[in-house]
Amino acid sequence: MSQYSILWFSGTGNTLLCARALAAALAQEKAEAELVDISAAAYWQPPADNTLIFCWPVYCFGPPRIVRKYIKQMLPGDNRVYQLCTLGGDGGGAMSLTVRLLRSKGYRVCGGTEILMPNNFTGGRIPDAGSIQDLVATARVKIEEFAQSILKGEHVIQSVSVADPVTARGLNWGFRLAQPLLGRLFKLSKEKCTGCRICVRTCPVGNITFHSLPRWGKECELCLRCLHICPQAAIDYMGALKKGRPQYMAPETDFAKTR
Ligand SMILES: Cc1cc2nc3c(=O)[nH]c(=O)nc-3n(C[C@H](O)[C@H](O)[C@H](O)COP(=O)(O)O)c2cc1C
Secondary structure (H helix, E strand, C coil): CCCEEEEECCCCCHHHHHHHHHHHHHHHCCCCEEEEEHHHCCCCCCCCCCEEEEEEECECCECCHHHHHHHHHCCCCCCEEEEEEEECCCCCCCHHHHHHHHHHCCCEEEEEEEEECCCCCCCCCCCCHHHHHHHHHHHHHHHHHHHHHHHHCCCEEECCCCCCHHHHHHHHHHHHHHHHHHCCCEEECCCCCCCCCHHHHHCCCCCEEECCCEEECCCCCCCCHHHHHCCCCCEEECCCCCCCCCCCCCCCCCHHHHC
């Protein structure tokens, strides 16, 4: 049986890349780690003895709604828990929001790490190919160190964020409140869309249906996978692509093949 359960959620592959790198680093030390896709494991309960490592991207200074939901449905337990957050600039102390939830169920939170990755948010700055390589290389080194700390059972907190936590919490609160509305702001170019349905097939929460054209429902996580994966760049959000911002998918990620 595996000793480590790595529970991940990822929109554009940054977090999946990190989760896989972590699993590989643990395996190198002969530890067994299973990767669990949170979006496909709504009611999966982790084995009682496993150390859990939650991996998720920061969305407006907080965890994705699906990660909160997952933790909320977990049965009480006393597993050791670590977290790995990927972010494009500043996490604003996002990890503390899940720490409270986990502790309220008895889980022993041993810390976590923030990993700076390319920013996939349409409002942020998506780096060029060279910077992407550099960020990923630095992330891999940090993840190997993190794996060593986990193997030793150390308490570890590594943060790269500087945002004021109180402001960050306020903004995250507003974001969560507005999320149902924000998920309806996708704009589809009817001229560009070929009806290939890759957005429908790869949406991690099955929020896109097809009625002669893709249509977004009410469960959007705002992961932006649909926007970044569309082969025609037919999906826009807040005019980002229109303004010339490139699409982004993490290296070594092919959600089109894996789902
Ligand atoms: C809706 C949204 C909100 C985001 N908010 C933040 C943020 O508050 N701080 C930050 O540093 N990065 C933010 N990002 C960037 C992502 O956290 C970052 O690019 C992450 O690595 C993406 O991971 P993924 O490829 O696994 O989805 C945001 C991205 C999205 C889509």
